[in-house]
Amino acid sequence: MISIIIINFNTPDLVKQAVSSVYQFIGDIQFEIIVIDNASSKGSIEKALINFPDVTLVKTKENIGFGRANNLGFEYAKGDYIFLLNSDAYLIDSTTVPLMITYLNQHDKVGIVGPNFIKADGSQNYAYGSLLEKRKIWSDIGFNKLSKEEWSHYATFKVCDVESPQEVGYLAAAGIITKKSVVDELGLFDPHIFLYYEDMELGWRYAQHDYGSVLLPSATIVHLGGGSGGSISKKLQEKIAASKKYYIKKRFGAFHFYRLQVASFFLLSLKRLKRRIS
Template sequence: MDVSIIIVNYRTPQLIINCLKSVYQHTTNLQFEVIVVDNDPENGGQNLVQAEFPGVRWINMEQNVGFGIANNRGMELATGKYLLLLNADTLLVDPVIETFYDRMESRPDIIAAGAMQYYADHTPIPYHSSFNAIHKTMYLVPPGALFTRLLDRLFPEPQYQDPNECDWLVGAFIFLRSNGFAQTGGFDENFFMYGEDVEWCKRLGQLGKIYYFKDCKFLHLENNNPFRRTDISWINRFGTQMQVSNLLWVRKQFGPFTFLFLMLHYLSMIPVIYIWKIVLNIRMGKKPFGELRQQGLYTKKVMVMTRYFWKILLNKRYLFKILPSENIDLQARL
């Protein structure tokens, strides 16, 4: 088998059907298998997908275990020389899988590679490709050249001879050698959603180079999910689940002191953002304690982070999935 394609399903059978139609349309010169891991089998997605694609191998999980664990179960059963982790809400627009296969065959130094994400209207999706790039976004500093230069100095971008080389790949499309999974064990199963692709790429990068083939693309429809961030602002740039996962990643990759510093930063910003907004309201002639919605959302999110503080600090084995009552983003949406 040339390639094993692993897709995680969570109430998205029609998206998977559309995705697989694009896969079969644009992949005609390789032997490939499709493995779908279903995080919500009671939803009935298996019958819908296998009615269209009876050859799909289907794995039912007992509960929603998240992105990383589900992909690991699929990779455990894969027989392909290469593995492709593909989001359900993606579409291929050309023979990108065949291109990746040929390039990886000619480049044994590359352990994993990704393609560029585009929206449904074929405009590019902004992305980060280095650990320091995502790390910088986690600090809440005033916008402006001074603080930008400070963060750039503290977290410099890595320098590669080849501009296509990078630190990490977006989990929506990761093409890797099967031994990459065998030697690393796949995603860290403490992650429920978000951050697991960053952490895994750190370990994959110890086996070989990580690449973006920037002339290759796929469409990412970015299907809504209950953990997606809402009401985005300067102080609420991350969703609650995303930020808990980011903190877990920071603890694992940069150690306990960086994690402690980041938590102290978030806690200390609570009075700062309230005072700043109150002063701004007074200067603009508004009610001093009006329009504090963003400050309230931020405070609630930080309080959720503190509930996982000790488990993250002590690097406990635990599935870091927030509770429904802790999903501030979903509550703000309702």
């Protein structure tokens, strides 16, 4: 059985679309759907799911973030496979899920598989990325900027650009499948990350235990992009920045993190000085 976890935050109509696509395209695979309502304040998730009585609905008292909400959904999961599907994503064929499960079954050391994501108009959406490396971090703050040739190697957001299964740094978590046994062993998302970078941290952490993340270009899921999170407020921007800092500190250590902090402060001070002089 496959357990499908969908997080709702003020997007009941999108959840309905995602759930409907599962019923339409899942085929003969035994499945369950778990919807976590992340303390939504708009729309009615109950109304959206009225025609799907078998869906398990769990409501939180506060917005606990994307990662923790998925972790909560996992606590209710009974399947051998865990399918994390964004509310703003949906299936469009009956071959994608079986293909992803089959690949997992055939490769013991693959921890996560992900599809080629497209938008509603058929154009590509980002599907994977390289792990954030020190070289790119220093470039991002203004030191030794990446060349155009280097950029494609270090880019952390990429559309599917391969023609055969490819192990990658991490997979965009809008429609990924993993094994319950792997999650039991290593956990799902890091609960300290509220939003963004949780999928990158997951790919990095699984790789530390020799479980790869593989992009499957022949599997396709529509991901509208942006529909799940709504508009990005200043408070949310701060949470995203905090997620990035947490990831850097966790992966590279406190010493490297504070070096970056000092370097960022130095560059900012230098820019302010130049503005005063000019």
